Amino acid sequence: MLTKAPKGTNDMLPDKSHIWQYLEDEIRKICKEYNFKEIRTPVFEHTELFERGVGDTTDVVQKEMYTFMDKGDRSITLRPEGTSPCARLYIEHGLFNIPQPAKLFYIISCYRYENKQAGRYREFHQFGAESLGSQEPSVDAELMSLAMLLYERIGLKNLKLNINSIGCPKCRSAYNEKLKEYLKPYYDNLCDTCKSRFDKNPLRILDCKSDICKGIVKDAPLLLDCICDECSDHFEKVKSYLEGMGIEYHIDPLIVRGLDYYTKTVFEIIADNKNSNSTICGGGRYDGLIEELGHAPTPATGFALGLERLILTMEEQGIEIPEPNDTEIFVASIGEDAAKFTQAITFGLRKEGIKAECDHLNRSVKAQMKFANKLNAKYTIVLGDDEINNKKAGLKCMENGEITEIDLDVKKIADALR
Ligand code: ATP
Numbered sequence: 508m509l510t511k512a513p514k515g516t517n518d519m520l521p522d523k524s525h526i527w528q529y530l531e532d533e534i535r536k537i538c539k540e541y542n543f544k545e546i547r548t549p550v551f552e553h554t555e556l557f558e559r560g561v562g563d564t565t566d567v568v569q570k571e572m573y574t575f576m577d578k579g580d581r582s583i584t585l586r587p588e589g590t591s592p593c594a595r596l597y598i599e600h601g602l603f604n605i606p607q608p609a610k611l612f613y614i615i616s617c618y619r620y621e622n623k624q625a626g627r628y629r630e631f632h633q634f635g636a637e638s639l640g641s642q643e644p645s646v647d648a649e650l651m652s653l654a655m656l657l658y659e660r661i662g663l664k665n666l667k668l669n670i671n672s673i674g675c676p677k678c679r680s681a682y683n684e685k686l687k688e689y690l691k692p693y694y695d696n697l698c699d700t701c702k703s704r705f706d707k708n709p710l711r712i713l714d715c716k717s718d719i720c721k722g723i724v725k726d727a728p729l730l731l732d733c734i735c736d737e738c739s740d741h742f743e744k745v746k747s748y749l750e751g752m753g754i755e756y757h758i759d760p761l762i763v764r765g766l767d768y769y770t771k772t773v774f775e776i777i778a779d780n781k782n783s784n785s786t787i788c789g790g791g792r793y794d795g796l797i798e799e800l801g802h803a804p805t806p807a808t809g810f811a812l813g814l815e816r817l818i819l820t821m822e823e824q825g826i827e828i829p830e831p832n833d834t835e836i837f838v839a840s841i842g843e844d845a846a847k848f849t850q851a852i853t854f855g856l857r858k859e860g861i862k863a864e865c866d867h868l869n870r871s872v873k874a875q876m877k878f879a880n881k882l883n884a885k886y887t888i889v890l891g892d893d894e895i896n897n898k899k900a901g902l903k904c905m906e907n908g909e910i911t912e913i914d915l916d917v918k919k920i921a922d923a924l925r
């Protein structure tokens with residue numbers, strides 16, 4: 508136990524950190540281009556934020572939350588997702604007063620008590636972007652374009668953008684009755700969770716993972732066929748904005764999404780993976796959430812994409828992010844006095860913005876050179892008493908073996924490396 512991380516968690520190892528940094532850089536870059544501003548929220552929130560009054564009927568809320576009482580007897584939940592915290596932040600800090608829509612993004616860890624499988628973990632990471640304060644369909648299309656462009660820049664192929672509209676509470680309640688009518692004869696065969704959803708939120712039954720429920724809903728009436736004129740018009744406009752940007756999409760009338768707060772547009776981006784779960788991004792409009800949290804009705808839309816699944820997909824598609832190999836100089840030393848001097852020179856070079864390294868294991872000169880090779884250092888310099896006394900040393904280019912004599916002066920060495 509002492510040397511094993513909890514099930515469903517992953518350590519980030521030093522030989523992979525550059526991939527995460529690369530992705531985070533790309534995310535921050537694209538968000539800047541789209542004018543989304545970064546936010547950070549706490550890892551834990553009040554449980555009510557996710558449960559919200561009437562009770563959510565999704566797997567995330569019903570089965571997967573890490574909820575516990577803290578020492579002050581408050582019910583606390585590790586965030587399973589980023590949208591509700593973002594909506595909470597928007598209300599709490601009055602972001603409805605800034606020019607709308609408020610365009611926010613986050614890179615966060617999320618916690619869900621799920622069974623571990625490829626691409627499904629108990630701690631995972633999401634990049635999410637949320638646009639709050641506009642009901643315009645252009646916002647939905649803008650968000651989808653951001654996710655698709657990000658994937659394109661990373662080099663992902665065979666992606667499918669699937670979209671659907673799940674209507675508004677008005678058209679959904681009419682549909683729910685129709686769906687219940689259809690499901691009634693099969694009620695006894697539904698799984699227990701779906702039985703409990705039958706009255707509260709029958710739509711959710713369409714998203715059940717059990718094979719029996721899947722079989723039952725196969726021929727159910729489609730919500731997309733029943734949405735009201737306003738929702739239908741909104742959906743048509745989303746599609747035309749996507750077409751305007753040349754973004755290919757597919758209509759999938761079965762997408763319901765894993766959280767109850769969605770309205771109108773919902774979408775998923777699917778990667779054609781052989782070995783891992785393939786939904787790499789999910790999002791949609793949630794015009795009811797902010798009102799549910801007690802604020803004035805405020806339309807909003809957003810998405811979240813899983814970073815672990817993105818990395819798995821990159822690996823499956825053979826996209827490699829080379830580890831930056833940029834140790835510019837290794838400063839080797841002979842003897843203890845020289846070691847002190849060496850560290851000072853290394854420090855000086857780092858102050859000049861140069862990636863410099865020296866020995867910390869009291870290695871022999873030969874071993875230090877071997878180590879420099881392992882670091883792929885472009886240059887090395889060996890400092891012994893002679894070099895220090897004469898203030899001159901040999902700067903060796905590791906690629907061609909050429910040695911140039913150089914003054915032992917940080918600025919001069921730095922200039923020679925640039
Ligand atoms: P799924 O249907 O795969 O369970 P979801 O609908 O629960 O996904 P969302 O809540 O929409 O997922 O989260 C957005 C994204 O976060 C997903 O598309 C996926 O990439 C990622 N994700 C969700 N759950 C996990 C998990 N347990 N481990 C790793 N990534 C996850």
Ligand code: MG
Nearest residue numbers: 566567621765
């Ligand atoms: Mg899920």
